[in-house]
Amino acid sequence: MPPIVSIVDVVKEYRLGKVVVPALQGVSLEVHPGEFISVAGPSGSGKTTLLNLIGCVDTATRGQVSVGGNDTGKLSERQLTSLRLDTIGFIFQSFNLVSVLTVYQNVELPLLLARRLDSAERRGRVNGLLEQVGIASHERHRPSELSGGQRQRVAVARALVTEPKLVLADEPTANLDSATGQNIIDLMKEMNRRKGTTFIFSTHDPKVMEHANAVIRLSDGRIAGRDLPRGPAEARA
Amino acid sequence: MLLLIAARSLWQHKLRSSLLGAAIASVTALLLVLTGISVAMRETILRAATTLMTGHVNVGGFFKVTAGQSAPVVTSYGKVMELAKREVPELDYAVVRGRGWAKLISDTGSMMVGVGGVDIDEEPGFREAVMVPEGRLDELRRPGTILIFREQAKKLGVKVGDTLTVSAPTFRGVNNTVDVTVVAIAADLGLLSSFNTFMPSDTLRALYQLKEDSTGVIQLYLRDREAVPKVESRLREVLARGGFQVMGADPRPFWEKFESVNREAWTGQRLDVTNWEDETAFVKFSVTLVTALSVAVTVVLLIIICVGIMNVMWISIRERTREIGTLRAIGMQRRTVLAMFVGEGALLGLAGTGFGAALGLLAAAAIDAARIPVPLGVQFFLMTDHLTVSPTPFWVAFAVCFITGAITLVSLFPSFLAARMKPITAIHHVG
Ligand SMILES: Nc1ncnc2c1ncn2[C@@H]1O[C@H](COP(=O)(O)OP(=O)(O)OP(=O)(O)O)[C@@H](O)[C@H]1O
Ligand SMILES: [Mg+2]
Numbered sequence: 001m002p003p004i005v006s007i008v009d010v011v012k013e014y015r016l017g018k019v020v021v022p023a024l025q026g027v028s029l030e031v032h033p034g035e036f037i038s039v040a041g042p043s044g045s046g047k048t049t050l051l052n053l054i055g056c057v058d059t060a061t062r063g064q065v066s067v068g069g070n071d072t073g074k075l076s077e078r079q080l081t082s083l084r085l086d087t088i089g090f091i092f093q094s095f096n097l098v099s100v101l102t103v104y105q106n107v108e109l110p111l112l113l114a115r116r117l118d119s120a121e122r123r124g125r126v127n128g129l130l131e132q133v134g135i136a137s138h139e140r141h142r143p144s145e146l147s148g149g150q151r152q153r154v155a156v157a158r159a160l161v162t163e164p165k166l167v168l169a170d171e172p173t174a175n176l177d178s179a180t181g182q183n184i185i186d187l188m189k190e191m192n193r194r195k196g197t198t199f200i201f202s203t204h205d206p207k208v209m210e211h212a213n214a215v216i217r218l219s220d221g222r223i224a225g226r227d228l229p230r231g232p233a234e235a236r237a
Numbered sequence: 238m239l240l241l242i243a244a245r246s247l248w249q250h251k252l253r254s255s256l257l258g259a260a261i262a263s264v265t266a267l268l269l270v271l272t273g274i275s276v277a278m279r280e281t282i283l284r285a286a287t288t289l290m291t292g293h294v295n296v297g298g299f300f301k302v303t304a305g306q307s308a309p310v311v312t313s314y315g316k317v318m319e320l321a322k323r324e325v326p327e328l329d330y331a332v333v334r335g336r337g338w339a340k341l342i343s344d345t346g347s348m349m350v351g352v353g354g355v356d357i358d359e360e361p362g363f364r365e366a367v368m369v370p371e372g373r374l375d376e377l378r379r380p381g382t383i384l385i386f387r388e389q390a391k392k393l394g395v396k397v398g399d400t401l402t403v404s405a406p407t408f409r410g411v412n413n414t415v416d417v418t419v420v421a422i423a424a425d426l427g428l429l430s431s432f433n434t435f436m437p438s439d440t441l442r443a444l445y446q447l448k449e450d451s452t453g454v455i456q457l458y459l460r461d462r463e464a465v466p467k468v469e470s471r472l473r474e475v476l477a478r479g480g481f482q483v484m485g486a487d488p489r490p491f492w493e494k495f496e497s498v499n500r501e502a503w504t505g506q507r508l509d510v511t512n513w514e515d516e517t518a519f520v521k522f523s524v525t526l527v528t529a530l531s532v533a534v535t536v537v538l539l540i541i542i543c544v545g546i547m548n549v550m551w552i553s554i555r556e557r558t559r560e561i562g563t564l565r566a567i568g569m570q571r572r573t574v575l576a577m578f579v580g581e582g583a584l585l586g587l588a589g590t591g592f593g594a595a596l597g598l599l600a601a602a603a604i605d606a607a608r609i610p611v612p613l614g615v616q617f618f619l620m621t622d623h624l625t626v627s628p629t630p631f632w633v634a635f636a637v638c639f640i641t642g643a644i645t646l647v648s649l650f651p652s653f654l655a656a657r658m659k660p661i662t663a664i665h666h667v668g
Contacts, residue, residue, distance in 0.1 A: 057566050057660040078570060085568020096563040096664070100245035105238070112238045113568050158567070 002069060004166055004198050005031040005054055010063030012049050012221075023049040025221040026063070031200060033165065036192045038209045038229070039202040041218030047202035048170050050218065054200065055088055055168045056080045068165060085114055089159030091169035091188075091201075095151040097143040097158070104130070104139040107157045114162055129157040133187060149180035156187055160197065167191075169201035173208055185211050239573065243581035246553065257542075257549055258589040261640060264538045265593025266600055268636045271531030273601050273626035278524050280627060282517055285426050288366035289433060290353065290490075291516035292456025294468050296321065296476070297336065297491050298484070298508040299498045300451075306410050307498045308445065309336040309491055312506055314452045317476070321457060324475045327464045328457055332360050335441035336453025338492055339405035341385070341434065343393040350389065350434045351492055352403065354441030354453060362458075368424040372397035376420035380440050383417040386430040390422045397422055403436070407446045415444045428520045432492075454491070465512050473510050482507040488515040539640060543647040546582060550651040554578065561655055562663025574656040575649075582648025586641035593640075594633050601626035 012024040024046045031037055039047045052058040053065050056072050065072045068087045072080060084090075097106050104126060111122045130136040133153040135146075143151055152172060159167050169188070173181030185201075185208050192199050201212075209215050209229050217224040247254040287293065296317055300310040311317060314333065321331060335354020340347055357363060357377045364374060367384070377384055383401060385393070395401060397419055404414040417436060425431075436444075442451065459468060469486075477483045484507050487494065491509065514521075554561070561574055609624040 052661055055566065057664070081565065081568055081570050084566060088568075090563075090566050092563070092664070096559065098242065098560055098563070100242055100249055105241070109238065109564075110567050113570075113573070162568075 001033055003030040003066075004033045004068055005029065005200070006064075006066040007054070008064040010053060010060045010065060012046070012053060012058075013061045023221055024053070024060075027218075027221070027223055029216065029223065031166075031198060033198050034192070034196045035198050035200075036189060036211070036213045037198075037200045038212035038215045039200060039218060040204070040209055040215050041224070043204075045218040046221045047218055049221075051168050051170045051200065051202055054166075055090060056084050085110065086162065087165050089162065089164040089167040089197075091152070091155050091159045091167065091172045093171040093174050095143070095148070095155050095175070097151060097154055099143055101142075102139065103135060103141050103143070103146070103154050106143065106154055107161050110158060110162045125161060126157075129161055132191075133157045147180075148176050149183060152176060152180075152184050153187065156184065156191070160191055160195070163195070164197065166198045166200070169199065171202055171204070173203060173205060178205075178207065181205065181208060239577045240580055240584065243577055243584050246557070247581060247585060250553070253549060253552075254585060257545060258585055258592065260542050260545060261586060261589025261644065262593030262596055264535060264542055265590045265636050265640055266597035267538065268531065268535040268640070269594060269597030269628045269632060270600050270604070270626055271534065272528070272632040272636075273597075273628040274624070275524060275528040275531055276629050276632065277625040277627040278527055281426075281625070282429065282520055282524065283513070285366050285429050286517045286520070287458070287513050288360075288362045289426070289429060290351075291511070291513045292332070292454075293459045293462055293465050293513050294325075294457045294472065295454050295511045295513075295516065296457070296472065296508055297454035297511065298506060299494070300506050301498070301504045302409060304502050304504055305499050307495060308407070309338070309453050309495075310445070310447060310451050310506075311454065311508065312448070312451045314455060315450060316479070317481070317508070318455055320475055320479050321455060321472065324471065325457060325459075325468055327459045327461060327468055329460045331455055331457045332356075333438070333452045334454050334456060335436075335438045335445075335447075336491060337405055337441055337445060338495075339403050339444065341389070341393060342402040342404060343395050343399070345394040346392055348389065348392060350385075351432050352405075352441060352444075353433060353435045354438035355435050356438050367426075369421045370424060372419065372421035374421050377435065377437060379420070380437050380443075381415070381417050382420040382437060382440070384421040384423060384435040385419060386423050386433070387425050388431060389434065390419070395419050403444055405444055407444075409446070413444055413446060415440060428523060429517075469510055469512050476508055476510070484509045486510070488518055490516045490519055493519070539643055542640075543643055546585070546644050547647050547651060550578065550582060550648050553581070554651050554655040558655075558658070558663050561658060562660050562665070565658075565660035566664060571656040575652050578652030578655055579645055579648055582652070583641060583645040586644035587637075589644075590637040590640045594637055597636070598628055598633070601628045 007027055007029040010024055010027045014021040014023055039050060041047055053060050054067060056067060067083060070083060107126045107129060108122055111117055130139055133156050135150055135153045138146060138150060173184055188199055189211055191197055203209060212229050214226055215229050216226050297309060298311045299307040300312055301307045337352035339352050340349055355363060376382055399419050400416055401419060402414050402416050404412055407413050417440060473483050564574060604624055604626050611624055
């Protein structure tokens with residue numbers, strides 16, 4: 001099977017006035033469909049930068065980033081946006097729900113942007129997902145009326161509603177207590193198993209890493225290693 | 238959904254939105270009231286002028302004994318009247334008026350005025366256009382009487398029952414005078430009334446030593462005002478064919494034409510066909526002035542509002558930068574973001590102007606009902622002694638569309654910048 005993400009010799013430099021901050025210094029990586037991958041590394045090692053490049057919300061200084069077989073460097077802003085809409089789901093550290101919309105509307109939004117389903121199909125899809133993430137009883141609430149864990153469940157549902165091949169999550173549990181964080185990771189894992197969606201998530205938390213099929217270790221903008229997570233064997237299943 | 242987000246975002250900042258909406262509403266209402274005033278002016282002018290000093294179409298003219306001496310006279314008007322009645326099926330009714338330009342002399346002052354010769358019993362419309370709080374209009378039936386307007390009465394220092402001397406050059410070139418009694422003092426009609434007085438036709442004929450079959454002008458009133466241009470040109474043709482000398486079209490009131498007529502070499506009778514707009518051309522500028530003033534005031538206010546809108550859009554966009562970033566990240570296209578924010582501006586504009594239109598219509602009705610008196614100086618321009626406002630569907634539609642359009646337009650710029658932000662910078666925006 002062709003890789004869903006393929007990164008070749010990617011360099012990312014941030015320019016702060018005259019200072020050039022190297023965030024990624026020659027990273028190459030392949031991720032295959034159905035993988036559940038964790039990106040780990042100390043603060044400032046380039047985890048967020050890497051996910052942003054894969055998520056097509058930022059562009060590499062040098063090197064090639066391909067998502068779903070598309071060389072993102074060759075796509076226009078419009079095509080990149082369409083790629084994000086169709087192929088990628090995002091889960092953010094601080095949830096980033098639209099505050100003026102209800103839970104239901106937040107989840108429905110990507111479907112409306114995609115304009116592929118009619119309203120009955122949309123309703124079925126959204127309700128099904130709200131059930132699966134266990135938030136169906138709160139569908140009329142605004143995000144501000146929910147707890148952090150509940151909000152992240154909504155975010156998971158929103159990321160999955162278009163049935164993307166790839167879901168990116170930058171520290172999805174960092175703003176949650178460890179039990180709730182565990183919960184969200186379990187939810188992601190379940191979706192990965194059920195739908196075969198590829199997940200790439202970054203984390204500091206070794207407990208969270210344990211659930212991954214593979215851990216990519218970043219250090220100073222380079223890949224320090226790609227290995228199986230250490231931890232209880234059953235978590236690897 | 239876009240509109241939902243826009244509407245809910247406005248709703249979330251109720252205070253800010255409602256302040257801005259109220260400002261938009263006030264400007265809309267103001268525009269409606271101001272334009273309503275200028276429309277009302279036009280109507281007043283039309284109504285008052287078309288009874289006081291002009292028909293829809295007029296057949297007047299000049300008679301010259303010598304080349305340099307003209308009088309605003311139509312001799313043997315019977316034949317003209319006959320022709321008009323036969324050739325103008327659009328005619329509702331016609332009246333005959335004497336015309337003069339004379340000096341009014343009282344014990345304490347004098348002034349030049351136009352003098353209309355009326356047969357008050359033949360003109361029921363006259364009573365509706367002229368309000369006579371002092372004296373009685375019916376008395377104008379008696380020979381040797383005059384109706385003047387309040388301001389003229391004040392200048393001349395006369396009351397009802399006083400005597401005035403009217404002096405004018407006859408068309409033979411000698412000055413003639415008659416003494417008349419002030420029997421009615423009418424409420425002012427601004428510019429329309431300041432140059433006008435009325436005497437019984439026979440008294441005016443006596444002043445000018447005219448024969449019974451002479452008059453100043455035949456005023457034709459049509460059933461449909463739209464027919465004016467057609468009737469006007471047809472009359473010119475028909476009169477010329479009927480053996481009359483007809484002057485070329487000249488959009489000025491008759492009393493502005495003496496000089497040019499006097500310079501021309503011809504003698505005898507010439508007819509002049511004019512319409513109501515020609516005869517009231519001298520008041521046009523004040524309508525234009527009021528309209529221009531209204532538009533100018535509105536535009537200035539609108540600019541202020543637009544700056545406000547821009548600012549609010551900036552704030553709104555700054556506050557929602559992260560949201561914009563999120564939306565872009567999950568796949569919202571730039572033009573959709575643009576549409577969302579422009580939609581927000583348009584929505585605010587529409588709500589504001591809609592509310593403002595309702596407010597303006599209410600205000601207009603209230604102002605009309607209150608019969609607010611107009612200060613003297615302003616009366617001159619408004620041509621009425623109390624404020625009337627006639628908002629028209631055109632101006633309502635114009636105000637709503639124009640102001641909403643302007644607001645949408647200014648919200649375009651900040652929205653454009655919002656849409657152009659890189660999703661990543663937007664997402665990581667703090668605040
Ligand atoms: N917008 C930016 N402008 C300048 N430098 C940046 C920017 N974003 C990140 N960097 C720098 O790039 C490097 C990598 O940052 P990145 O955010 O990818 O690290 P991270 O692994 O996600 O860290 P953390 O665990 O703290 O989230 C850091 O040195 C950081 O200072
Ligand atoms: Mg990070």
